[in-house]
Amino acid sequence: MEINSKVIGILGTAKNTGKTTTANYLLEWSNKEGIKVGLTSIGYDGEDIDSITGLPKPRIHVKKGNLVGTAEQCFSVSKGKIEIVEKTPVTTSLGQVLIGKVLQEGLVILAGPNKGKDLFYILQKLKKEKSQLILVDGALNRMIPLIHCDALILATGASRHTDIDLLVDETESIIRAFNIPLREKQKISNQEIMQHHNNNIVIFQKNGYKRQLKSHSLISQKILNNLIDSIDEKETEEIYIPGIVQDNILKKIAEQYSELFKGKTILINNPTFLLVGTRDINHLMDIIEDILNKGINIKTLYNLPILAVTINPFYPKYSRFGKDSYEMAWIDGYQLYQKMRNRLALPVTNIMGEESPKLVTVIKKFLNINR
Numbered sequence: 001m002e003i004n005s006k007v008i009g010i011l012g013t014a015k016n017t018g019k020t021t022t023a024n025y026l027l028e029w030s031n032k033e034g035i036k037v038g039l040t041s042i043g044y045d046g047e048d049i050d051s052i053t054g055l056p057k058p059r060i061h062v063k064k065g066n067l068v069g070t071a072e073q074c075f076s077v078s079k080g081k082i083e084i085v086e087k088t089p090v091t092t093s094l095g096q097v098l099i100g101k102v103l104q105e106g107l108v109i110l111a112g113p114n115k116g117k118d119l120f121y122i123l124q125k126l127k128k129e130k131s132q133l134i135l136v137d138g139a140l141n142r143m144i145p146l147i148h149c150d151a152l153i154l155a156t157g158a159s160r161h162t163d164i165d166l167l168v169d170e171t172e173s174i175i176r177a178f179n180i181p182l183r184e185k186q187k188i189s190n191q192e193i194m195q196h197h198n199n200n201i202v203i204f205q206k207n208g209y210k211r212q213l214k215s216h217s218l219i220s221q222k223i224l225n226n227l228i229d230s231i232d233e234k235e236t237e238e239i240y241i242p243g244i245v246q247d248n249i250l251k252k253i254a255e256q257y258s259e260l261f262k263g264k265t266i267l268i269n270n271p272t273f274l275l276v277g278t279r280d281i282n283h284l285m286d287i288i289e290d291i292l293n294k295g296i297n298i299k300t301l302y303n304l305p306i307l308a309v310t311i312n313p314f315y316p317k318y319s320r321f322g323k324d325s326y327e328m329a330w331i332d333g334y335q336l337y338q339k340m341r342n343r344l345a346l347p348v349t350n351i352m353g354e355e356s357p358k359l360v361t362v363i364k365k366f367l368n369i370n371r
Contacts, residue, residue: 005127006367008307009136009149013174016159018312021351022359023135024061029360030133031063033369038131040069040122041110042138042145044094060137063105067129069122071095071111080106088125090118099125110137116145123148133367140275147270151305151366152178153359157312158331166282168339171309173285175346178271178306180288183299186238190301193240198269203230204238217243219277224249233260240267247278250287258294265297270304308347308362311336 008026012019023039030037039060062068062080072095075082081104090097094111097118102108113119119136126134138146146152154174161167183190188204201213201223211230215223218241227239245268253261268274278284288298313336317329333350340348349359364370 004368005130005132005134006151007123007134007136007149008363008366009138009146009152009304011143011146011152011154011306012137012139013154013156013170014140014160016312016314016316017155017157018310018314018351019137019139019155020060021312022153022155022310023137025351025356025359026133026135026363027061027063027066029363031066035367036065036067036130036132038067038069038126038129038134039108039110040097040119040126040134040136041112042119042136042142043114044071044092044109044111059107060110061105062102062108064102066102067126067131068100068102068108068110069097069112069126070100070109072098074109074111075100078106078108080104080108082108085129086125088122090121097122099129101129112137113145114142116148119145120148133363144272144276147272147302147304149304151307153308153310154306155310155312158315158329158336159312162315162331164331164336164339167336168343170281171340172343173281174275175306175309175344176285177275177281177288178304180268180271180274180298180300180303182303183265183267183301193267193301197240198242201227201242202240203227203236204240205232205235206237207235209235217241217273218245218249219243220249221252224252228257228260231260231264236264238265238267241273242269244273244277247274247280247284247287250284250291253296254287254290254294258291258296261291262295265299266291268298268300270300270302272304306346307366308349308359309340309344310349310351310359311340312351 010019010022071092080102082100083103084098085101086099088097090113156171201215203211213226313330313333315329316326319327337350347358347362349355
């Protein structure tokens, strides 16, 4: 059976939300199915004991034949026996990122690149080694490189919010952000924009005229003022912002400049640049909804589909009087699952629960496996 190589990022909303458990679950299934798996991470997230809470954390359990892209220092402390296949020019604080093949199963620490171009390079190397499925460990605070994945699994849980309703609201908002519509075909293609206009904000006019601003992101009042001064109310069609867009700037557009922007399209590179520009994802989506209601379009060059949501009712509870600072605690897992399932239009899985096989069904469909 031949499978085209697919890259799935596992996006954790916080520490201890279950992304490592999700990765291990998919890895175990893939190994049983004879699917060749590659693994890497954005940054470092593989300690035995959580550095903040002091509680034990799961680690990635690799088996013979798996491939890993991880930093040099991780090879010496990983429990599995790994053969170095290639040394890459990508560097981290823990040394060069190496491509390795697992010869003997065991636990491994993943510490990969932080930059998008470096992640892309490592993914190409894992594909070259004929990985059929590549799993990328990621997180909300380091999510931008995940745009090089083909799809995401969102891992969230009580460690993000112990308030179930708030957690469900936020999860729905994250999914809505990733569902911002793609830009349709225009006179200037998406590819041309990426090749020639990806370092500055660009204003596209109906007559084909383009004006560039010396800024990559929309993150300050000064940049917004420059943009306002450069927009032609009748001629401007699209405003391309290749970098981060802060929610407070979007709010000002909605509240103060909606007439100027009405009928025009704010074009972002991909949804991650919106999400990293906010501290409150629910608030961000309220702002976006207000913008859309005022006749302003928001579209993206690239989207990143979320295949499923995994949930984890566990959280580290602060214990002021205990021997240690934190202790293990859980919210109501059944209530969390039911509320998530009823609200979201995506498959929801408690990876430690009875419904965990649902995730396999989703991945098999994504990989086009019929058996």
